[in-house]
Amino acid sequence: MEARIAQVAVKAGVSIATVSRAFAKPDLVSPKTRKRVYEAAESLNYSISRSATAMKTGHSFRIALLVSEDIATWFNSRLFSGLNAVLSTAGYDIVIYQIETPEERRGFFETLPVRRNADAVIVSSFAIEADETRRLRSVGVPIIGINPPVPNVCDASIRIDDRGGMRQMVEYLISLGHTDIAYISPVITTRLSHSAEARALGFRDACASASTSIRSRELFFDERSDSSMEQLADRIVDLGEDMPTALCCYADLGALPLAFALQRRRIDIPGRISLAGFDDATYSAQYGLTTMHQDPRRLGTLAARRTLDLIGDESVQESSASEREHDVSSAIDETNRHIVVNLELMPRLTTGYPIRR
Template sequence: MARATISDVAAAAGVSQATVSRALRGSANVSPATRAKVEQAAESLNFTLSKSASTLASGRTMRVLLLVSGPLNTWFNASVLQGVYDVLAPEGYDTIPAFVTNREQLDRFFRDLPRDRNADAIIITSFEFDTALHDQLSALGMPVVGLNSPSTAGFDASIGIDNAAAITSGVQLLRSLGHRRIAFVHDYIPHDMVYGTSTRVAAFRTAAAQAGYGDDDIVMIGADHHDTTPAMLDVTAAGIVARLLSCEQHPTGIMGETDEFTAAVYKELRRQHLAAPRDFSIMGFDDAPVSRTLDLTTLHQNPVELGNAAARKVLALLRGEAPEQTHELVPATLVLRETTGRAPNGR
């Protein structure tokens, strides 16, 4: 049997082909009765309007780019992708994921984007954007929405976790448990990229000072390279733990930049025959599945919901509307588990 065409639907519904196209695209200038008649005819003939035809008529690609930092298969990035897809798919939009891991890749992505012009909007996750790039995309008519980015600069709208408030609650927990020396462990921070998680380093220093810790009471230890393969993460964690334990008075309260990074450090501390919370307290950030596996105290965020919110802001901007909240910060919730407790021997 030959595949039904738009002319077949038009004949069955008793309308023009143009009316069929408008009705199936959801155009407003079609009466409800006519739209129902066209939809019934299309269903009976198993006809679906070609997306390419629809987009040519509307001037839109019906695609939204999602640009993330780091691999797509990480817990956070995959969850954000799911959240964006859940909102955009019912509206007829495809979500096109892409990722960058360094400045060279980022510059190349935006250098090629005007030529490709294969999307109506872009969501940028977890790294700093700038106003020059925003202006470039604005000239193309592409709204830009940030998700968990370090600042709101360069974004038409944004959604993110309140990292400063979250880190403060973690520091206050360690203080209330009697930890007099505390540490923050974090991944490598490149000189030419600013990531959303990188802001937690400065937030920790600020929160510690506000809680009454002096400079000699805090220890900041970061990785000297970036490699998240399991083997290299273990090597990085071993180096960080060696530096922690070589302190004249080693910290007993430890916070990590992410659950994944914290888990590697925690694993190495246990390999050195130290136990939490008997010898130290340790907490992560994210509430990723690994934190539940290790019963790790952490700060909870929900990247699926962040993706939902970012996608809703995109849809509003594409409709020419202002989002309900243009730039939005949501709290991260402290989740107490087995790895935090009173400081050992009052230290």
């Protein structure tokens, strides 16, 4: 026979209200107390209807995560891991929506207020519009941005500085003596605006502000093609003596296959050409790729905590001690709702001093 809530409360040594809160809003109950309640409930074979709790509290216990790429990508999979580590503990499920066009994005924001089947929306790495934010605010659903191109459109955001990070990388290459540098990026084929597009601006910033004259170039490839990096490597090799001494890739997922393609063409890295990436993605450290390190899982945990704050109508004026750690920048706005997480330059084996011509 299934136990009643009062029996669980007695066994756990807490009030009936605390037992109810542990299931309805677990983020408001301390981990130690929550554990006692759950253990007591399990030992007594007590269960609670999630749908009944949702009706009573007005919460769906679902968080909508909007991504523009497959969830299995390096960034998204680690981001999801960080989000889930916090949100699942608090009793929330994450529902993933892959958004690839502005029409799909607008459709989502038009229908969500009607369905009201999410307590918050997390948008990863692409831009949303102000009217979409207002639409959700009207029904009390907050929007949290992760690497949003325009942070202030969101109710809260956690991001890296794509532009500043790429500028730091290029300045590092210039400090090694490189004055002929090419920026490698894909041709933009999506109509959504993505945060990584700002990295090209950082490249231009560093070249324009250098104390010495820099020859800068931008080389593009079509990432939809299976042989895009082979074709790009051929174009670079065909430059002969006009080949740049350093290549700065928009992301490691472009830098690594390009490195392999160049080495198959007997181009020594970093002897003939230095190569740098951005992200510190899978296998970058093992290969020895110079890159900018970011931690998507950390972004996810920070964003999840912000999400719980906003769902609970709790103040986010005071940041937790964990958010004052070394990897969180002082670039925090007055309300502490928009946080910039530090990047770290990782000088490795693929960059060196330029050869003399």
